[in-house]
Amino acid sequence: MIARFISRMFRPLLVAGMLLSVLAPASAQLIKPVSSTAAAKPMRFAGNRTYQSYHLSGNELHVKVSDGEISFRPFTTGIVECSWLGMEALQQDTSFAVIMKPEQVTVFVDESPDRLIFDLHEIQVLVEKNPFRISYLRNGSPVLDEEQGFYQRPGQRGVRFSLAETEMIYGTGERANAMNLRGSVYELYNRPHYGYEIGTKNLNYSLPVFVSSKKYMVLVDNPQKANFDIDSKGDGVLDFGAIGGPLRFYLVVAEDFPKLLERYGKLTGTQPLPPRWALGNLQSRMAYRTQTETTAIVDSMIARDFPIDAIIIDYNWFGDSILGHVGRLDWFRKNWPDPDGMIAGFKQKGVKTILITEPYIIDTLENFRSASALNILATDSLGKTYVNRKFYFGDAGLIDMFKPEAGQWFWSKYVAQIDKGVAGWWGDLGEPESHPSDIRHVLGKADEVHNIYAHYWHRMLFDNYRKYYPQTRLFNLNRSGFAGSQRYAIFPWTGDVSRSWGGLQAQLPAMLHMSLSGIPYIHADAGGFAMGVKDEELYRRWLQFAVFSPILRPHGSGIPSEPIFFNDTTQSVVRRFMKLRYELMPYLYNMGWEATVKGQPLVRPLFYYYPEDKRFEAYDGGYFFGGSLLVYPVVQQGQQRMDVPLPRGTWYDFWTGERVRGGATKAIATTLETIPVFVKAGSVIPRVPAVNSTDAYSSRKLFLHCYLHETEGLITGQMYEDDGRNPDALEKDAYELMLFNGIQKPDVIQLGLLRLGDGYAGMPETRQVEVIVYGLSRFPAKADLSNLPLNALSPAEIDSFKQGYWLDESGNCHFRILWAGNPTTLTIH
Incomplete structure (x- = not known):
């Protein structure tokens, strides 16, 4: 691994306020050029770019080449900004997407006669001098290769990458054609498509960002009209080409997809908490x-x-x-x-x-006359208000949203x-x-x-x-x-x-x-x-x-x-x-917290958690809804049977509570009343009584559905609560974060309840918590709550408010406790 080799063999020297590494030419031969496409097709390089020199400015690397300068600026050890300043133009520094400020990243530079290595600790940028090419590695393992890299020609400028032979590409905004985007050209131009169906490539919301099955993301930070050509010619090239704009991209890498999206969220910002x-x-x-x-x-x-x-x-x-x-x-x-x-x-x-x-105003309206007089509508080349005669709803002006x-x-x-x-x-x-x-x-x-x-x-x-x-x-x-x-x-x-x-x-x-x-x-x-x-x-x-x-x-x-x-x-x-959705409101709202704090999507493909399973690389027939629920929508007319691929591990049928062993495809008879939904073993799903408006929402009565492993394992769950309205709840600690974590062993199960946060107005002081345990092989011999015994309840006592436990008709065990938010442990023997 290059990173480990560097850290072991190089002796950092402080030069001009930064850490550099000096490596003798003989030692440099130990580092061999690597390519993520080496096992696939030979890499092709267009253009005549040649290496000239490099210099460091702070912790930024600037490589002078025959047609300008290529710069690398670390944002974190796992995020690097790459940009090209051509001979004829200044690079635009403004970003509409990125809000993150670069962190103080210690970098190492190693130069040998034939290559230059810029090490951010996690990302390594490998610059080969002759022929000139750039590759990116994560902890020494190949991640991404540039093909031509940055380029400019009449009417188009962009960047070209080489893809590995089996690499899958996702993202780029709304695409309704396939899960793996390779093999087509995609517009980066937001446009409506009335009455679209499956197979439609270009829709209302396009984005210059793609995600790789190799666990990296690239954000090309250019908003102008463009295309993503994702290996449409079968040559392994991904080409971003725009009509103009800055030539800059951000490479984000991580060890897994949740961390990857978390880093991207830090780079571009995350969604605030929803009402x-x-x-x-x-x-x-x-x-x-x-x-x-x-x-x-x-x-x-x-x-x-x-x-x-x-x-x-x-x-x-x-x-x-x-x-x-x-x-x-x-x-x-x-x-x-x-x-x-x-x-x-x-x-x-x-x-x-x-x-x-x-944002349009029909030209016969008073608002049009006043807006035009104020010069706040978009114009023609002469500076006069532009009246769009092809607008469906009538001749109209368009508010110039870029004017404050x-x-x-x-x-x-x-x-x-x-x-x-x-x-x-x-x-x-x-x-x-x-x-x-x-x-x-x-x-x-x-x-x-x-x-x-x-x-x-x-x-x-x-x-x-x-x-x-x-x-x-x-x-x-x-x-x-x-x-x-x-x-x-x-x-x-x-x-x-x-x-x-x-x-x-x-x-x-x-x-x-x-x-x-x-x-x-x-x-x-x-x-x-x-x-x-x-x-x-x-x-x-x-x-x-x-x-x-x-x-x-x-x-x-x-x-x-x-x-x-x-x-x-x-x-x-x-x-x-x-x-049911209203019953699951605590689970949904906690997903909102995950989106805000960790940059996690609410809907996640199966490969998000199981990237090693090749069945899921291009699979879009099901998805994770949060981290615990696995959903397979029925999308075929009259469908009476579905074959659903389940990831490895243990799962539960959401509707029946039946335990199912994963790692294979399960045939399911579908009914009009339900769709296939599964729960991951080891999960705790919080639910509340259904209401018909969230104005009546309350978690004073809380149901924790706990799904056991087949034999043993960790149990995890979480529930974020605030008043549902305060935009500053997180910043002011006006919330409660409830953690439901435990461990399952063959002879004992422990589930801990812990509450964090300063609370909020209207927060329940005490909750009636009912833990429903799925997968118990027998009725508990005994149970206790923080070392105090719980009693088994008789049928007559179940409808009371007494603490205790009982077995329902499906064989699931219920444990009812009163919880005031203090650290509490439920132990089941």
Whole structure:
């Protein structure tokens, strides 16, 4: 291993304030050039770049070459920035994606006649002088090779890498074609695709970041219109090519995928904690047309016992037609005579109001005239307001989101509705949907800034909420953005998907690629959006999938999206699943904590935890929902049987509690009532009684479902709780973090309960905790709580509030205790 060899053989010398290593030429021959593609195809190198010299500035390495300078700046031992400054231009230092400040990393440099090694301790950059090429290693093992590396030619500039023969590539934003992206060219240009299905490569949210099966990520820090050519010619080359912009990328490496995403989160920022209500049922359709209709639907949802936390109102809130009203941004009083009263009435019922906004303004509206006069709309090449004659909703101007004064004008329209009680926002058409290349913004031409337009919109909303509404967590539903947009509290959906089985199938790869790209709350219009017909089976299957998705939001056009408009069987199935989501709210909310603190996606591919299992490298038929639940959606019409590959280890059927041995493919008979869901042995899943709005959420009564190993092993679980509203809960320690950790041995099981954090207003002082243990081979001989004996309860005592334990009809053992938050250990003999 190069890193170990260096640390063992080199003697660091302090030179100009940094650590260097001097190695004699004879010793240098012990380090052999390595290539991740050596066992595959011969590496090809284009261009005539030659090595000239190097120098160090602080802990940054600058390599002078025949066509400029290539620089390497450590951010951590596992993150390095690589950039090229050509002969003709200055490198743009501004990053729209990266917010991390470089850490103080001690570096070592070794030069020999034929190579240069830049060692960050974990990452090593290997520069071979003749022929010139650059490779990257992690702890001495090959990770990534540049092919041509950075390049520039007329109309295009970019960077080219060589891929290993069996390497898989993921990420790059929303891709609905396959789990392994090799073999195609992908646009890096956010654009809608109406009515898309499985097989669609380019969608609303593209990202210049890719993830490798070799456990590294590359963020190409360039927002301009571009393409990722991922080995489309079968030559093993991954080529990022843009129309312009900076030539800079960040390489992130790690020992596993969770650590990789955690590091990427530190580089670009993580999602703030969501408002708890955002994880409930957010009911939507295109479109609620009147106050009377909307109120009736909310009341009917409540009357039929469906959970509902928000109602999302589309374009009809500001007009009576889809055409001619976009940008009006005020209530159409003819159809909404008392919006203040309506919003207040919904709030009393536990239902929040979310409104749509768009960044376009139809040119016949007063808002257009005032915005144009203020010079806050995008312009043509002569500086005049650009009127887009090809915009679907009518001739319109586009707010120049890059102008601070434009953002503040737009923000004033939000304030007027926030003060009425609007709880969240739906930002639509933010790609921007129609963005001709000849539009000019203050920051550049349309194609130069297109991919960061929504990013600026998100930042404007987030910053203003933090400034003017510091006690409120932002909910911003949208469908586009850039790398790093997650730090502005975005909840993106996958665009105008077809209401079809092909549309449902497309959600699995799209959701997984976005999750691996650092966007944790990606989700779909549950039930499908575009075209199609009313299909009871499709709706059931889509809603079952959506309940085990980051956000649950039924939405569609043409056909009602609310479950109350489907038959009784469908209503029963959907109601049960929705209520289950509310029971699992502690588990979901803890996933939100993991996204914020550790940069973890809520949805994770199977290879995330089992990278050694080749069955999962390109598998998108199932996913982890958090770290403990394994979900296999049913996405085929009339499917009566599924063959699901289970990872190694022990698993439990979520619905029946049956223990299943993993490591093989399990044939499952599917029913219309459920989808296959499994729980990993050793997990503790927290649940609470179901409610119909998170306003009524309480964890005073807490159920801990504990799934044992087949013989022995560690038991782990966690539950993060706060008031569900405070944006500063983590910073001010206004939370409780409950840890449920233990160990299982053949003759004894111990489960510890520990609470951390300073707490928050309304926190339960004491909880009635019921631990349900799955997989016990017999009724316990005895049990104690922190060395005090627990009694077995008689059937008559089970419904009381007494502490004790009993066996249910399925053979699972229940242990009921009162817990005041003090360190407590449950021991089962």
